[in-house]
Amino acid sequence: MTVVRSNATAAPPTPWSQNLAEPKIHHTAYVHAFSNIIGDVRIGENVMIAPGISIRADEGNPFSIGSNTNIQDGAVIHGLEQGRVTGDDGTPYSVWIGNNSSITHMALIHGPAYVGNDCFIGFRSTVFNAKVGHGCVVMMHALIQDVEIPPGKYVPSGAIITSQQQADRLSEVQPDDKKFAAHIISINDSLRSGYHCVDDVVCVADIQSANAAASSVAGPTTLDLPLQQKNSQNSRLHPDVISSVRSLIAQGYQVGTEHANKRRFQTSSWTSCASFNTNNEGELLKQLESCLQDHSGEYVRLIGIDTNAKRRVLETIIQRPTDSPGQSEVRSVSTSFSQPSSSHAVSPASSSGASADLTTIVRQLINQGCKIAIERADKRRFQTSSWNSYAIESQSESAILAAISDCIANYPNDYVRAIGVDPVAKRRVSEQIVHRPGQSGSSNSSSNNGSNSSFSTGTKTTQPNTTSSVLALDAIETISRLATQGCAIFTEFADERRYKSNAWETGGQVAGNNAAEIVRSLELIVRDRQKSYVRVIGVDQKAKKRVAEKVVHRPVK
DSSP: OTTGGGGEEOOOOBTTBOSOOOOEEOTTOEEOTTOEEEESEEEOTTOEEOTTOEEEESSSOOEEEOTTOEEOTTOEEEEOSSOOEEOTTSOEESEEEOSSOEEOTTOEEEEEEEEOTTOEEOTTOEEEEEEEOTTOEEOTTOEEESOEEOTTEEEOTTOEEOSHHHHHHOEEOOHHHHHHHHHHHHHHHHHHHHHHHHTOHHHHHHHHHHHHHHHHHHOSOGGGSOHHHHHHHHOOSOHHHHHHHHHHHHTTOEEEEEEEOHHHHHTTOOEEOOOOOOOOHHHHHHHHHHHHHHTTTSEEEEEEEETTTTEEEEEEEEEOTTOOTTOOOOOSSEEEOSSOOOOOOOOOBOTTSSBHHHHHHHHHHHHTTOEEEEEEEOHHHHHTTOOEEEOOSOOSHHHHHHHHHHHHHHOTTSEEEEEEEETTTTEEEEEEEEEOTTSOSSOOOOOTTSOOOOSOBBTBOOOTTTTOSSSOHHHHHHHHHHHHTTOEEEEEEEOHHHHHTTOOEEEEEOOOSSHHHHHHHHHHHHHHTTTSEEEEEEEETTTTEEEEEEEEEOOOO
16 A cells, blocks of 8 residues: 555645654555645544645644544645644644544635534535534535534535534434435545455456456346446336436436326326335336336326425326327426426417417416416505415316417506416415516516516426515526425524624514415514514425525615
8 A cells, every 4th residue: 555655745844843744644544646645644543634634733733633534635734833623532633534534525614623423524514713613514615613513513515604603503313314424434534445355466467367357257237337227228218218317316206106197197096006115217217117107198207206395396197198108208298396497488379379388388288287367456456465366167278378379459558477386285386477567468477677486387387576675686586496496485684793793683473384484474574573584494394404504684784
């Protein structure tokens, strides 16, 4: 291992250190040749030091990195001349990192700093002049400075923890977080063993010989292909279906299917297929093929489920009765609950008097089993989002389009919007403005600069109440995202003095059943708190932890 460790050098002589201390690295540790380790750095058993790491004990020293810990690509560990922490062995250190911990990509640990055992420090997070207790999980882009994080605490992504009050209020690490942190340790231990093997001529020769022997016996196979390419080649499913399944697995979602004959499809009465008891891509695709064959001649849709939030994140039809065997593909008629995408452009008017874009939206909602309603508002009611309902007597496509055209003709100076309602879940899945004052009689679904509140119409969603004069667009987007994720939204307030000391006053939960209602409620709160800073807090109520904090109002100077 002397070649790998040629980048471990003695500390340079400085006014504060003349002892030319050298790193002490356990023989079971792996240090990549593209990393630099300088000075009194003590690295324990089975440590993994990845490429591009800088560990410099040339100013503050010594450093200690405990056994089974991994330091990932681009991480930096350094320390100030002054300031020390007490390690678990009772000795003062500039930087102490315990056992079984992960310091991930681009993280900065700057002494004086202490990171305990079984900790996870996320990408680009910083720990400076601070102590992170045993079993803590610090997610991405967080700053921890001048505080002591108690053991077993969870620091969310983007958090800035610079006061002890903030540190003490942090939520507890959940079992899934511990499982994730342990998984990262096991992965990096496997990498450490693999890199050691690569540096061992005998180990590599044995593997090459075994691979050559297997190839000569079996002949050319797909073994040399990447797993995803093999799955794609071996499956009769449409590539779009495979891509959707792969995306759901990668995001940690559960995959399921539902089927319906033509009669049940018209009433949106879907029946669940046999559950998939695996997250292995290859096995799941085989079971999905079998499901499609078992229900040929029926509609089949693919379901993505967020088991933690207990909600669906995807519904998309992948087979229709007219399809031939194996002709599955992701259809445009789908219900997606993911992030908003761009709006449709306005299309020329069709022969029905409605725009082709509106016709498509109506058709999609009908095919999804949604009921469609109409609402209208004059300019004053539009500003306060006080809409009036307009009755539709029939739910056929032609009747709905005729009713919308009739509403626009009768109220040319009002805003008109189409509402899609899921009758089973008894909730709105779409709100789309189709006419604005001053437009021609032909309905129009353009969404630029409007006050649309949409949750799902295929791949199309828009933002709630984007014309608000009280809340900025990025604040509305944050609220919409949190509401879509099923988070509860709370408020906190601070005057100028409290804001500077980060001592926020806790408010209540913002009322509302959807993003649009929450935005309206928050606007009223902000109007009542014009002289205060107001921020919203997104809370995952199941995990009992904060997932977002954003200042949505600042007092006018």
